[in-house]
Amino acid sequence: MNGSLHSSPNVVDIKLKRGPAGLGFNIVGGVDQQYVVNDSGIYVSKIKEDGAAALDGRLQEGDKILAINGVKLEDRTHKHAVELFRTAGDDVELRVLKKLPHHMNGPTGSQPEHESSVSSLGVLAALAGVAAIFAFIYMRNLRKHL
Template sequence: MSCTSFTTLTEEIRLKRGASGLGFNIIGGTDYQPNCKDSAIYVSKIKDDGPAALDGRLKERDQILAINGQELDNVTHQEAVEIFRNSGDVVTLLVLKKIIKNNQNSKSTLSPLVMAALGITVLAICVYVKYRRRL
């Protein structure tokens, strides 16, 4: 049985806006709550070769607490987008990161997602081999 715990860390990240923005998408807000009763703003996607990806510190699922010192508590998704759009060429983000810690004494287990991917891969190989034999 695996025992997992979380710890949180806040980090300040400065990004220089590129030609296509800061290089990431957000999700969340008081009008869009992907997790029940959680109106925080989260990074949903890091765009390849954008400022965030090139910097390397910002990760998908990180929570954005503030932009240039302006806190994002109780804002709608659109309000958060507008704050980002009006934040200037150099943006300072206050980010909350969840760090997963695994208990060293527990056995390592594969996640159900990895197991499903392995199963689909094996099935695809079997279908391919069977199809090749017919030719």
């Protein structure tokens, strides 16, 4: 494969040998079935236990498959991508963009949790400030009536 396709430290080439159960993973995505918003790429949706991909250990759920045996997968329908995998032969070379946090659904890493805890602390501090002001006003009015 040439180096023009995403030369990044997150891009890896993975060679798999097709086993009795195939390559051992499922894919999602394509121009007709976007899995990631504004991205028609092909993604690994499931690694099958004891399959070729699981035994190799490098391919992970959420990884984006950029090419198979040198054939780029961008701008392909899901069905066409599946056909490329089916006809790839026994020795398959994948060019893969390793999963990045923004490709995952739901909270990713510590950053969103950190942001929500900071927000919670900010709300609690504001409420404590408001309670202190009300307590001050209440005590001041109570002294006037005594």
